[in-house]
Amino acid sequence: MKIKLYLFMLTAMLVSKSIVAADIVSDVRAGGDGKSSSYEESYIELGVSLVVANNPWDIAAGEEYDDHDLNLDFDVYGQLKKNNFLIEVTQGTMDGLNLGYTFLTTPTWQVDFLAGSLNGSYEIGKDYKIDDNDTESERNRKIYERNRIYVGTGLRVTHYWGKYVVQARILNDFVYQSGTGGSLRIGRGWQYRNWYIFGIFGGEYRSAKTNQMWYGIDSDEATARYPSYNAESTFNFSSQLGFIRPINENWVLRGYIGYSNTPASASKSSLVEDEDTSYSSISVNRVF
Amino acid sequence: MVKLNKDKFALVILLSLIGSLAMAENELEHAMDNMNFSVKPSRCIALHKGQKCYQTVEFSWRLVSGGLYCLYSSTSTEPLVCWQGKALSSFHYEFQSAESITFYIRNETLASTQAKTKVDVAWVYKNRQKASSGWRLF
Structure with missing residues (x-):
């Protein structure tokens, strides 16, 4: 077992690679009581989790996350709501950071108007620019490790339909011009004694521009390992099943398993292996 | 012969009542102290306010005199269990409630409450507040 700590965005990128979804997880966590999450105010959770993930990224080139390995991860959840402004951090599930x-x-x-829905990773100051003097392995590393971040701006509409939560998002990246994305998800929560179980199923659209940012390889940076690739728009499905149980007033036990298919267009990229994403996690979190 | 006017008479009656109530309360507290009526655990934790909390709890007590006793919850007029004298000194109960509940032992022979205890419901996410509805602008 390797002990690694990741920033939430890095983990979100490696585990879910998702630009969509949101706090639907915290909505359905309420046990499907059919009420708006705005009834909740602010909290933050910090914890540690055991994660097993199988993601389609070309692991041979990356060293951050080993396929099928059991990893000790750092968990951050939280939301701050004040005068209708919101900051949400959903770690390891389906969302990154929402403002x-x-x-x-x-x-x-x-x-909700989402001014910034951030997903991906960004390392300030690190040199990812490929120049002519780079060796082949340096080029490969720079292609694989380059900054990939999506800053979506758009609308999120959530409907509480009995015990179900239906959520749609439409986003466009105006900052890095990384295209449009959208999602439609449905979730439901159940309560069995003090166990709060939730399930989420949804579909996600990404424009060709967005996929180019994630999976594309420009012709001027291509290598033998990573040949030039122009991504197309994709639609994929994802699902998640999880639980949360209070341990006491300050601690909770969380767990979830998730699956999302990798669209054919994305899996043609040499950055991505031809397999789907699956992950499972169990964590103990302190609620502040 | 001492004559009391109406005001003084009312005052005497009031003071007598207060004295009687204080004595009764003292007796009840004394009885409660003697019974050691308690519940474990005395706290049930739900995730959010308004969600039902589930907990197996155990009531225990010590009785010093005979008679017919019943254990009640403040949410029902039906007793949870009744027993004679010292026949029962503990009781397991499946607590299910979204709110804190008081439980009490009543001496049915004397028609008086002998002891009280409470199971509190608390929440992990506490700041759940009712938001106003409608459109908002900056």
Whole structure:
């Protein structure tokens, strides 16, 4: 077992590679009580988790995350809501970091403007620019480790339909011009004694521009290992099943398993192996 | 012969009542102290306010005199269990509630409450507050 600590965005990139979804996880966590999450105010959770992940990235080139390995990870969840402004951090599940504003709340609807929905990783100051003097292995490393970040701006609409939560997001990256993405997800929570179980199923669209940022390889940076690749738009499905159980007033036990298929267009990239993403995690978190 | 006017008479009656109530309360507290009526665990943790909390709890007590006793919860007029004298000194109960509940032992022979205890419901995510509805602008 290797002990590694990751920033939430890095983990989000490696585990889920998702630009969509949001706090639907925290919504369905409420046990499917059919109420808006805006009833909740602010909290932050810190914890440690045991993660087993199988992701389609070309692991041979990357050293950050070993396929099928059991990893000790660092967990961060949280949301801060003040005067309808929101900051949400959802780690290891389906979302990265959301900065936004809730401008409509009814008992069954919530509409948020997401000023910034961040997913991916960004390392300031690290040299990823390929130049002519780079060796082949240096080129490969730079292609694999280059900054990949999606800063989506758009709308998120959540409907609380009985015990179900339906959430749609439409985002566009105006900062890095990384295209458009969207998702439609449905989730439901169940309570069995003090176990809160949730399931989420959804579909996700990514434009060709967005996929180019994730999986594309420009012709001027291509190597023998990573030949030039122009990505197309994709649609994929994902699902997640999880639980949360209070240990006491300050600690919770969380667990989830998830699966998402890698669209054919993405799997043609040499950065991606032809397999789907699956992950499972169990964590103990302190709630502040 | 001492004559009391209406005001003084009312005052005497009031003071007598207060004295009686204080004595009754002291007796009840004394009885409660003697019974050692308790519940373990006395706290049930749910995830959010409003969600039902589940916990197997055990009530225990010590009785010093005979009679018919019943254990009640404050949410029902039906007793959870009744027993005669010292026949029972503990009781397991499946607590299920979204709110804290008081439990009490009543001496049915004397028609008086003998002891009280409480199971509190607490939540992990505590700041759940009702938000106002409608459109909002900056």
